[in-house]
Amino acid sequence: MKQSSNYRTLKLPADPTALKYHLMPPMGWLNDPNGLCRFNGATHIFFQHSKDPKGGLKQWGHYSTVDYVNYKLHPIALTPDCGYDKDGVYSGSAFVHENKMHLYYTGNVKYDGDKERIMSGRDSNVLHVTSDDGMNFSGKELVLTNADYPQNLTRHVRDPKVFAKDGVYYMVLGARRKDDVGEVIFYESSDLKDWKYFQTMTSSEPLGYMWECPDYIFLDGQEVLLCCPQGVDTRGDRFQPLYNNGYFKVDRNQLSEFVEMDIGFDFYAPQTYTDNGKVIMIGWMGMPDVDYTNVNDDEWQHCLTIPRELVLVDGAIRQKPIEELKALRCGYFSGQSITLENNSFEMVLNDIQGDLYLKLREDVVISYENQLLRLDMGNSGQGRTSRILELAELTSLKIYSDITSLEIFVNDGINTISTRVYNDSCKIESNCQFEGYILEGFNIEI
Numbered sequence: 001m002k003q004s005s006n007y008r009t010l011k012l013p014a015d016p017t018a019l020k021y022h023l024m025p026p027m028g029w030l031n032d033p034n035g036l037c038r039f040n041g042a043t044h045i046f047f048q049h050s051k052d053p054k055g056g057l058k059q060w061g062h063y064s065t066v067d068y069v070n071y072k073l074h075p076i077a078l079t080p081d082c083g084y085d086k087d088g089v090y091s092g093s094a095f096v097h098e099n100k101m102h103l104y105y106t107g108n109v110k111y112d113g114d115k116e117r118i119m120s121g122r123d124s125n126v127l128h129v130t131s132d133d134g135m136n137f138s139g140k141e142l143v144l145t146n147a148d149y150p151q152n153l154t155r156h157v158r159d160p161k162v163f164a165k166d167g168v169y170y171m172v173l174g175a176r177r178k179d180d181v182g183e184v185i186f187y188e189s190s191d192l193k194d195w196k197y198f199q200t201m202t203s204s205e206p207l208g209y210m211w212e213c214p215d216y217i218f219l220d221g222q223e224v225l226l227c228c229p230q231g232v233d234t235r236g237d238r239f240q241p242l243y244n245n246g247y248f249k250v251d252r253n254q255l256s257e258f259v260e261m262d263i264g265f266d267f268y269a270p271q272t273y274t275d276n277g278k279v280i281m282i283g284w285m286g287m288p289d290v291d292y293t294n295v296n297d298d299e300w301q302h303c304l305t306i307p308r309e310l311v312l313v314d315g316a317i318r319q320k321p322i323e324e325l326k327a328l329r330c331g332y333f334s335g336q337s338i339t340l341e342n343n344s345f346e347m348v349l350n351d352i353q354g355d356l357y358l359k360l361r362e363d364v365v366i367s368y369e370n371q372l373l374r375l376d377m378g379n380s381g382q383g384r385t386s387r388i389l390e391l392a393e394l395t396s397l398k399i400y401s402d403i404t405s406l407e408i409f410v411n412d413g414i415n416t417i418s419t420r421v422y423n424d425s426c427k428i429e430s431n432c433q434f435e436g437y438i439l440e441g442f443n444i445e446i
């Protein structure tokens with residue numbers, strides 16, 4: 001298939017909002033990570049990309065890395081170029097089998113004459129593409145259409161994630177029911193080509209109207225369904241607006257209570273892959289349909305999170321920054337107050353006892369008091385304000401700060417808070433002792 005190399009590369013150093021060690025779009029817009037996989041010694045990170053920085057027709061951009069320090073930007077991998085995906089190569093996944101990369105994605109089709117888009121006016125197809133080298137891709141094969149989905153579903157069925165269990169291949173898709181309840185549907189296959197309906201899973205009580213970007217993983221023998229429910233009402237400090245992300249543990253096809261993962265302003269559509277037996281998750285550091293903004297949004301928008309390893313501890317998922325990021329460390333600091341040269345650093349506060357005050361930028365404060373952990377942002381949030389997490393005890397914080405982003409790992413990663421932030425003050429102050437490392441940026445070969 002023809003590949004186009006239609007990126008216009010940002011001159012990163014000239015852009016004061018550019019990130020040093022987070023993957024940004026080389027131009028335009030980025031959303032969900034797609035097709036994550038370790039293949040022939042490299043990790044491939046595809047992503048939803050649009051040339052229009054405000055978001056538009058979606059295609060798959062493509063980075064790869066061997067060591068998570070040196071990255072390569074590749075030509076656009078998949079573009080809308082057939083009748084089954086003419087309005088967008090939407091999100092999907094990779095499955096590596098016998099030295100072949102299999103990609104599955106949603107082909108989005110909108111009808112000109114019917115703009116209803118929920119019950120009608122849209123097709124959500126599943127397409128399949130293969131690659132022997134991770135760079136050149138086969139022709140597109142149509143594997144599922146709306147006619148193959150259960151009849152109680154709307155036209156919103158998307159984001160195929162393929163996995164294997166006991167020698168059988170499964171594909172999980174997110175769906176919106178006609179009665180506005182979110183769920184996932186599964187297809188099974190013995191050859192990765194022919195797929196037949198297998199089963200449906202949903203929560204015992206409805207949780208939102210649509211579940212996007214599902215993923216199905218195995219952690220220490222525990223089966224886990226991850227997804228992004230849309231339309232869940234905020235309840236006290238649970239369920240942050242606007243859309244959510246999190247997981248259910250699955251036992252005999254029954255879903256446990258939903259656990260929110262990242263409660264930040266900018267985290268959505270995470271996807272996992274397995275590297276050397278480790279389950280690694282990367283999320284989109286962004287959120288659809290919000291009214292807060294990004295500086296420089298006439299040039300580019302959004303980035304991906306750092307890769308996070310998922311582990312199960314006492315029955316709950318913990319997110320841990322991958323070990324490879326240690327290679328970015330280029331200077332050590334410690335104390336209760338420090339001014340750095342820029343905001344590219346990682347820091348930890350261990351053995352936190354009692355209340356916490358931690359100022360990370362001029363008007364960005366993390367605090368813990370009365371069993372509430374708060375992130376409060378002033379103007380530098382560009383519309384992002386406060387996030388609050390009820391927490392019986394705060395023991396540790398690990399923070400990854402980049403020029404315009406924060407990823408906060410609470411109590412060894414039991415919760416995370418990811419957000420973009422726009423303030424270049426570099427004075428850190430706290431009532432607690434902290435230590436950390438200055439991080440250098442990663443390299444991107446174009």
Ligand code: FRU
Binds near residue numbers: 048090158159269
């Ligand atoms: C999630 C999502 C997916 C869809 C993609 C389109 O952010 O809405 O459900 O496939 O983005 O870009």
